[in-house]
Amino acid sequence: MQKIGVIGTGSIADVHLEGWRRMPGVEIVGYYDLLPEAAARAAQRYGGRAFASLEALLAAVDVVDICTPASTHKELVLAAADASKAIICEKPLARHSADAREMVEACERAGVMLFPAQVVRFFPMYRRVKERIDAGAIGKPAVYRSARCGAFPRPGGKFSAVHYADFAQSGGVVLDVGVHDIDFARWCCGDIERVFARGLTFAGRPYQDHAQITLRFVTGAIGFIEVSWAHPRGVFRTRVEVAGDGGLIEWDSLDRPPLLVELYDEERGLQRIASSPTAPEDEPYYAELAHFIDVIEGRAQPIVTARDGLEAVRAALAAIESMRSGWPVALKEFGG
Amino acid sequence: MSEKTVCIGFLGVAHMHSVSYAANLLRMADVEIVGMWDRSPSLAVDWSQRLGIRRYEQAEQLLDAGPDAVVVCSENALHRPLVELAAGRVGAILCEKPIAVTLADAQAMIERCAAANTRLQIAFPVRFAPAVVELKRRLDAGELGQVFAVNCTNHGSMPGGWFIDPELAGGGAVIDHTVHVIDLLRWFWNAEVTEVYAEVSDSLLHPGLGIDDAGLLSFTLSNGVYGSLDTSWSRPPSYPIWGDVKIEVVGERGAIYLDALHQYVTVASNETGKTQWVSYGSDIDRGLMADFVAMVRSERAPSITGADGLAALAVALAAYESARRGEPVPLENVIPSLNR
Ligand SMILES: NC(=O)c1ccc[n+]([C@@H]2O[C@H](COP(=O)([O-])OP(=O)(O)OC[C@H]3O[C@@H](n4cnc5c(N)ncnc54)[C@H](O)[C@@H]3O)[C@@H](O)[C@H]2O)c1
Numbered sequence: 012m013q014k015i016g017v018i019g020t021g022s023i024a025d026v027h028l029e030g031w032r033r034m035p036g037v038e039i040v041g042y043y044d045l046l047p048e049a050a051a052r053a054a055q056r057y058g059g060r061a062f063a064s065l066e067a068l069l070a071a072v073d074v075v076d077i078c079t080p081a082s083t084h085k086e087l088v089l090a091a092a093d094a095s096k097a098i099i100c101e102k103p104l105a106r107h108s109a110d111a112r113e114m115v116e117a118c119e120r121a122g123v124m125l126f127p128a129q130v131v132r133f134f135p136m137y138r139r140v141k142e143r144i145d146a147g148a149i150g151k152p153a154v155y156r157s158a159r160c161g162a163f164p165r166p167g168g169k170f171s172a173v174h175y176a177d178f179a180q181s182g183g184v185v186l187d188v189g190v191h192d193i194d195f196a197r198w199c200c201g202d203i204e205r206v207f208a209r210g211l212t213f214a215g216r217p218y219q220d221h222a223q224i225t226l227r228f229v230t231g232a233i234g235f236i237e238v239s240w241a242h243p244r245g246v247f248r249t250r251v252e253v254a255g256d257g258g259l260i261e262w263d264s265l266d267r268p269p270l271l272v273e274l275y276d277e278e279r280g281l282q283r284i285a286s287s288p289t290a291p292e293d294e295p296y297y298a299e300l301a302h303f304i305d306v307i308e309g310r311a312q313p314i315v316t317a318r319d320g321l322e323a324v325r326a327a328l329a330a331i332e333s334m335r336s337g338w339p340v341a342l343k344e345f346g347g
Numbered sequence: 348m349s350e351k352t353v354c355i356g357f358l359g360v361a362h363m364h365s366v367s368y369a370a371n372l373l374r375m376a377d378v379e380i381v382g383m384w385d386r387s388p389s390l391a392v393d394w395s396q397r398l399g400i401r402r403y404e405q406a407e408q409l410l411d412a413g414p415d416a417v418v419v420c421s422e423n424a425l426h427r428p429l430v431e432l433a434a435g436r437v438g439a440i441l442c443e444k445p446i447a448v449t450l451a452d453a454q455a456m457i458e459r460c461a462a463a464n465t466r467l468q469i470a471f472p473v474r475f476a477p478a479v480v481e482l483k484r485r486l487d488a489g490e491l492g493q494v495f496a497v498n499c500t501n502h503g504s505m506p507g508g509w510f511i512d513p514e515l516a517g518g519g520a521v522i523d524h525t526v527h528v529i530d531l532l533r534w535f536w537n538a539e540v541t542e543v544y545a546e547v548s549d550s551l552l553h554p555g556l557g558i559d560d561a562g563l564l565s566f567t568l569s570n571g572v573y574g575s576l577d578t579s580w581s582r583p584p585s586y587p588i589w590g591d592v593k594i595e596v597v598g599e600r601g602a603i604y605l606d607a608l609h610q611y612v613t614v615a616s617n618e619t620g621k622t623q624w625v626s627y628g629s630d631i632d633r634g635l636m637a638d639f640v641a642m643v644r645s646e647r648a649p650s651i652t653g654a655d656g657l658a659a660l661a662v663a664l665a666a667y668e669s670a671r672r673g674e675p676v677p678l679e680n681v682i683p684s685l686n687r
Binding site for chain 1: 478480490603608611627628629633
């Protein structure tokens with residue numbers, strides 16, 4: 012039985028806790044949050060107790076699940092590594108490359124698992140893309156494209172926290188959202204040689220951010236990623252395609268869904284509800300957490316490593332640097 | 348907490364679903380496949396080697412090994428003798444759809460299993476598609492108000508092999524592809540088909556095939572809903588996927604469009620010379636197997652019964668009769684629950 016402690020009980024913690032709650036072989040022991048009422052609310056919803064300090068939580072658990080904003084990950088990971096806990100840490104691994112590196116090295120030294128929660132690798136369509144590439148269906152990947160477009164996570168929205176709007180804490184859309192696609196692109200095409208990016212991050216538009224990132228991989232492949240916090244509220248658009256020298260794979264969230272409901276009433280007019288349900292065990296956040304447990308219990312090799320988490324952060328920060336300077340940034344020299 | 352191991356045997360593996368059923372069982376904890384038998388030695392050798400499962404020369408020997416349950420995935424016409432052979436020797440049987448090729452066979456299987464205290468389940472895996480479950484939830488919640496009609500397809504590719512042998516399959520596209528969708532509709536509304544009209548053709552899409560490969564059913568249900576179903580083997584080899592299961596429902600407050608398995612990445616590969624839709628959806632056979640194993644382990648009745656299998660088969664057979672007679676065929680006399 013793995014004893015789980017969750018640090019930071021905001022929006023993404025709720026998603027994790029829905030998974031932990033129904034997973035066999037784990038026990039939700041408790042929570043620590045800077046805001047005691049947030050931890051208390053989680054305890055009420057999911058069981059376990061609210062701890063008054065990080066130290067008290069660490070003393071009571073085997074595994075910590077870090078669900079706080081990026082800029083806080085380092086101190087929390089270092090404390091958990093010091094206490095020899097297995098760690099799953101939300102993306103981005105850190106706000107700065109040096110922090111991410113320090114975390115990775117501290118965990119390596121302490122011999123504890125640091126698992127970066129790069130959840131896109133657990134979305135079934137992305138999994139299938141990678142699996143088909145590995146099976147040789149498209150030959151050698153040559154041109155990668157993906158997009159992840161939504162509205163700004165404004166206070167009052169679903170992910171309601173204010174830290175997203177503060178570039179110093181979140182790194183804007185390129186770090187917060189870009190790490191998802193950068194990590195997936197690296198999974199498909201390997202290490203990144205250089206990046207070039209344009210975007211709105213420094214355009215001074217409150218509550219709007221957007222970027223287009225051009226990549227060159229070490230293999231010679233090229234790639235393009237669009238990330239947006241400038242799309243209309245309520246929209247979440249993703250897509251991915253990988254063209255190789257022997258074929259092409261594509262998927263688009265605008266493809267027809269397996270279930271579409273159209274209802275009309277005089278008050279609300281036409282409502283259109285699209286859904287693409289999966290079996291509970293295939294739900295990506297559940298699959299991610301279950302894989303992490305399989306890894307720490309020796310049943311599986313990790314499909315993503317702390318080094319991958321670090322490299323995704325580095326490439327995202329290089330894209331931000333490119334946006335700032337107007338020049339391509341080579342990853343080899345880039346410290347962040 | 349580990350459960351008692353459930354031991355399962357395969358009696359007949361001529362239906363290709365047997366591979367996926369076995370693969371799913373092999374991945375489940377506390378389940379053991381004790382062995383397999385098929386009347387074709389070459390198929391049995393291939394199948395057993397591919398899955399690493401013990402092969403028995405005789406069906407009797409497999410039953411002597413004492414499985415808790417068997418899966419019958421033979422050619423349709425052999426479902427009856429194999430189910431009858433296993434009845435009384437195992438606690439439960441999972442029989443591939445359609446239950447049988449005649450109503451008399453289906454009735455005999457149901458009665459024999461009941462008398463022998465063996466629980467008979469029919470394999471309708473589409474009930475386990477998450478989008479189907481979601482559709483049922485919405486219908487149960489009454490979102491559409493009164494439902495008027497359903498427009499359904501269960502298209503496929505022409506499967507060849509024993510599927511086009513009338514003796515073994517009992518028919519072509521109509522018997523193959525009527526039963527899945529009819530089972531879903533019966534399940535959604537706890538209703539029966541009351542009348543069927545059908546246009547059916549042999550060799551229409553595949554000249555010289557010698558069996559029906561195209562079928563359009565028009566039917567009414569006991570809850571007042573009417574509907575249509577296209578069972579045709581109309582997806583050519585050049586099409587990106589084998590087929591579909593679609594149900595479009597229209598009611599007084601709106602419409603719902605189900606394309607049950609439409610969760611695909613598109614893969615164009617020079618290796619295959621073609622563009623394919625490759626599923627990333629949850630494996631519906633995993634859901635079916637988990638449900639069956641849970642039933643074997645418990646005392647409960649099967650979630651999909653022999654009577655469900657018979658009712659779906661009756662609709663397919665009525666469609667053939669309608670096509671022969673050129674008129675709608677009532678089902679009152681064949682589906683027991685309609686005849687009260
Ligand atoms: N994988 C995904 O799809 C996904 C989605 C959303 C967020 N996230 C990531 O999850 C992280 C958290 O995002 P969120 O939207 O849940 O934020 P949130 O603001 O909703 O929740 C964060 C919580 O952490 C608490 N907290 C802040 N600093 C703390 C500290 N030092 N110690 C203890 N608690 C602290 C806050 O009080 C708050 O309750 C971010 O890194 C974000 O990028 C990932």
